[in-house]
Amino acid sequence: MKYFPLVILLLVFKLSFGDAGNSYRFNLRLISNAGDTIQGYLYHNSYDNFNKFYHQDDAFKSFLKKDQVTIFEFIMPIRIGDVTKDATSKAYIKTVNLDEIKKITIIDFLEFNTSDRLLELSPEAFNIIKPGNPECKFISNQKVSTNCQYVLLSWKKRADLDRNKKEFTEKLMTDSKDMDNNKGEFNSYLEAKKKRLLYDGILLIYMCESL
Known part of the structure; x- marks a missing residue:
């Protein structure tokens, strides 16, 4: 025993x-x-x-x-x-x-x-994917998740990923201070942002990896 x-x-x-x-x-x-x-x-x-x-x-x-x-x-x-x-x-x-x-x-x-x-x-998001590797910009926030992040992707040569990354990072940083109360407003912003980015040939995704 x-x-x-x-x-x-x-x-x-x-x-x-x-x-x-x-x-x-x-x-x-x-x-x-x-x-x-x-x-x-x-x-x-x-x-x-x-x-x-x-x-x-x-x-x-x-x-x-x-x-x-x-x-x-x-x-x-x-x-x-x-x-x-x-x-x-x-x-x-x-x-x-x-x-x-x-x-x-x-x-x-x-x-x-x-x-x-x-x-x-x-179908609209899938149609912007082209052969070859896209340009990527990663956006993470430890307050939101430790193993998940947002990613901006584009196959266009002159896509303005840096400006969009800066804007999205600032929004995520501000709302993450009180995400419980800001979740609804942030989700509305996120959906509208995705649509605007698609128009510019940019894909915004959220991906997670195993801990």
């Missing part, structure tokens, strides 16, 4: 700092029972390890543990600093019932850390 406190301590440590699970992006080709073909990307988090040799068709359905999945028919990877995000538009989202699928082909897959890789955008 003298080891009992140590066992409890180890269990608490495992629960607190244990495996956060696995995150996958699957590039799939699905054949429906009616013979229709659906191709796109599936994002899935699991505590189980994916085995490309075993998890095919019905075994892959069992691995997912879902009756219905969301397929993103088109994505565009974006390099944002040291992070890669997969941008997509709501126009490319398709819901699929797996009991209506008879054949699943896994074209390729990617395992990544548990931070959110997928970046879902409105």
Whole structure:
């Protein structure tokens, strides 16, 4: 019994700092029972390890543990600093019932850390994305979040990111002094700012990374 406190301590440590699970992006080709073909990307988090040799068709359905999945028919990877995000538009989202699928082909897959890789955008925001890496300006505030930040992105050669960063930083700094009371007004400012920036070819996003 003298080891009992140590066992409890180890269990608490495992629960607190244990495996956060696995995150996958699957590039799939699905054949429906009616013979229709659906191709796109599936994002899935699991505590189980994916085995490309075993998890095919019905075994892959069992691995997912879902009756219905969301397929993103088109994505565009974006390099944002040291992070890669997969941008997509709501126009490319398709819901699929797996009991209506008879054949699943896994074209390729990617395992990544548990931070959110997928970046879902409105069609208007998605349309400003161009091939190549964008210019980025990061805006963070420790009072708002320690692991999340706003990012200004643009593929235009002369986008005025510095001026917009300065304005947004000052607004965030002022409102963060009492964000509980300023939250409503700040959110209204944020939505209006995003629309103005899109008109100028600038994308404003909020992204978080794992602690």
